[in-house]
Amino acid sequence: MKTDHDVIVAGGGLAGMIAAQSVSYYSNQRLSVLVIDRNPPVVVGRKTINGWICGDAVSKAAVDYMTERIKVPWGKPEIEHRVKGVMAFSPDRETSIPFDGDGYMLNRQQLPQTQYDSAQKMGVSFDFEVNLANLLYEGNQVVGVEGTNRKTNEPYKKTARVVIDATGVASMLRNGIKNTTKMERKIDRRDVESTGRHIMYFDKGDEDLTEFDPDYCIIHLDQDIAPGGYAWVFPKGQNKVNIGLGIEKSRLEKRNARLGKKDDVSGLINQYVSRNKAIKNPRLSKDSEDKFNATGNWQVSVRRQNDCLVANGFVIVGDSAWMPKPLDAGGIGPAIIAGTMIGKNVVDAIEAGDVTEKGLWQYNIDFINQYGYKTSGLEIFRRLLQTLTNDQISYGMKHFLGDLDAEAISKGEHPKFGMIDKFGMIIRGALNKKLAQGLKFTAKQNSWLTEHYYNYPKVPDGFEEWRKQLHKTLDDSYSKLDSFEN
Numbered sequence: 081m082k083t084d085h086d087v088i089v090a091g092g093g094l095a096g097m098i099a100a101q102s103v104s105y106y107s108n109q110r111l112s113v114l115v116i117d118r119n120p121p122v123v124v125g126r127k128t129i130n131g132w133i134c135g136d137a138v139s140k141a142a143v144d145y146m147t148e149r150i151k152v153p154w155g156k157p158e159i160e161h162r163v164k165g166v167m168a169f170s171p172d173r174e175t176s177i178p179f180d181g182d183g184y185m186l187n188r189q190q191l192p193q194t195q196y197d198s199a200q201k202m203g204v205s206f207d208f209e210v211n212l213a214n215l216l217y218e219g220n221q222v223v224g225v226e227g228t229n230r231k232t233n234e235p236y237k238k239t240a241r242v243v244i245d246a247t248g249v250a251s252m253l254r255n256g257i258k259n260t261t262k263m264e265r266k267i268d269r270r271d272v273e274s275t276g277r278h279i280m281y282f283d284k285g286d287e288d289l290t291e292f293d294p295d296y297c298i299i300h301l302d303q304d305i306a307p308g309g310y311a312w313v314f315p316k317g318q319n320k321v322n323i324g325l326g327i328e329k330s331r332l333e334k335r336n337a338r339l340g341k342k343d344d345v346s347g348l349i350n351q352y353v354s355r356n357k358a359i360k361n362p363r364l365s366k367d368s369e370d371k372f373n374a375t376g377n378w379q380v381s382v383r384r385q386n387d388c389l390v391a392n393g394f395v396i397v398g399d400s401a402w403m404p405k406p407l408d409a410g411g412i413g414p415a416i417i418a419g420t421m422i423g424k425n426v427v428d429a430i431e432a433g434d435v436t437e438k439g440l441w442q443y444n445i446d447f448i449n450q451y452g453y454k455t456s457g458l459e460i461f462r463r464l465l466q467t468l469t470n471d472q473i474s475y476g477m478k479h480f481l482g483d484l485d486a487e488a489i490s491k492g493e494h495p496k497f498g499m500i501d502k503f504g505m506i507i508r509g510a511l512n513k514k515l516a517q518g519l520k521f522t523a524k525q526n527s528w529l530t531e532h533y534y535n536y537p538k539v540p541d542g543f544e545e546w547r548k549q550l551h552k553t554l555d556d557s558y559s560k561l562d563s564f565e566n
């Protein structure tokens with residue numbers, strides 16, 4: 081079949097732009113690539129009407145991964161500020177754990193403009209202001225997309241050999257896909273965090289590095305402040321900050337019932353800002369580069385990536401594939417990794433003349449080997465953390481997290497909690513004993529799950545059996561986690 085383009089990238093956000101650049105790079109611009117976004121060019125990549133809602137933090141290592149492979153550099157103005165790592169504080173603030181590693185604070189409004197310029201130079205075409213609603217099929221093969229042109233209100237249709245879906249967490253294309261039973265369409269509500277943040281300038285208040293540090297992204301774990309999630313103060317300069325938090329809805333309801341309150345996410349964020357003593361007179365940024373992006377709420381998934389990332393003629397990347405890391409909702413790193421590698425997988429499939437599920441399958445394996453092997457273990461660990469009390473978190477961070485565990489977490493791996501065995505019988509209190517058992521349990525499940533992901537089937541045929549075993553282990557783990565809940 082003759083198609084309008086070789087590859088269509090649905091969604092010109094962070095992941096979609098990198099995917100388009102990657103296809104262009106790996107095909108030496110031989111393939112024609114079209115990016116379709118619902119926004120006009122001046123606000124391309126915008127997640128919602130309120131902006132590019134994000135904490136804006138990414139590791140330098142992830143950006144280097146892209147630059148080294150597909151020769152796409154990021155610099156100023158999209159990199160707004162540099163940090164030395166992340167500092168996580170326990171609820172009682174007695175323990176702080178540094179996760180070192182150079183990182184960047186991005187300007188998410190600027191970044192897509194840089195990506196747009198660079199993609200155009202790499203030969204990528206763009207259609208703007210198109211609301212995509214469905215995939216087009218020929219038999220059992222995806223052959224394009226359809227939607228509505230927002231400027232003319234006319235129906236819009238474009239065909240391609242492969243469609244890359246990068247339309248974000250709420251993807252209608254993934255939700256409605258008809259030619260696969262392997263790709264999941266929807267996720268459990270408990271695997272979604274409601275989050276929000278402000279980008280603000282402030283006057284210097286008290287000197288307190290637990291509240292603001294120009295060199296570190298600060299994370300506050302606290303089930304009263306951010307139930308089932310965490311709150312953050314990420315520096316964007318000496319007196320500029322990205323400040324916000326994420327919660328899990330059922331945990332917020334429990335917290336509100338426990339404290340006799342009726343707080344929602346926005347209310348919690350505003351309370352969090354006003355109680356910060358290092359930040360005086362906070363006001364939303366009026367910089368032109370934050371003009372459409374100073375405040376807003378959005379959702380982020382915190383589970384393993386979709387069990388299958390490919391279907392006939394169709395692949396998913398970034399938030400559409402639920403790639404953000406289950407432990408901290410960091411989605412930029414995995415979106416960069418997957419976006420960078422997807423070009424090679426798609427180009428290889430097109431050049432081999434096989435753009436079926438089987439021809440695109442290698443993308444599943446490459447993503448798992450690079451990143452996805454660890455996500456289901458972290459999903460279980462995250463579910464356990466959400467059940468803990470503030471006292472348990474403080475105790476656990478003080479006594480159970482050794483240097484090796486901190487190192488593992490900073491690499492995005494599941495900690496082994498070797499300290500717990502050394503601690504043995506001297507753990508104080510029934511709740512802390514339960515916590516120790518829970519942590520050892522998630523570490524054990526993680527070993528099995530990691531091994532299982534490394535045994536991801538090499539071809540689609542083995543998938544059903546592989547998935548059956550995965551889901552049995554996950555279901556058993558969730559039932560067991562209930563017994564650790566207080």
Ligand SMILES: Cc1cc2nc3c(=O)[nH]c(=O)nc-3n(C[C@H](O)[C@H](O)[C@H](O)COP(=O)(O)OP(=O)(O)OC[C@H]3O[C@@H](n4cnc5c(N)ncnc54)[C@H](O)[C@@H]3O)c2cc1C
Pocket residue numbers: 090091092093094095096116117118119124125126127128133134135136137138210211212213246247248249251252275276277324377378379380397398399400404409410411412413415
């Ligand atoms: C509050 C918050 C804080 C976060 N903090 C961090 C952080 O500090 N570090 C980190 O690594 N990650 C963070 N994340 C996650 C990170 O922002 C995402 O993982 C990342 O933006 C994913 O990029 P994406 O391109 O996959 O999706 P998106 O950024 O959502 O882009 C999707 C694009 O597709 C377009 N689109 C959607 N639907 C359609 C349609 N029907 N038709 C046409 N176009 C469409 C959208 O307009 C947008 O341009 C955070 C998320 C939230 C919500």
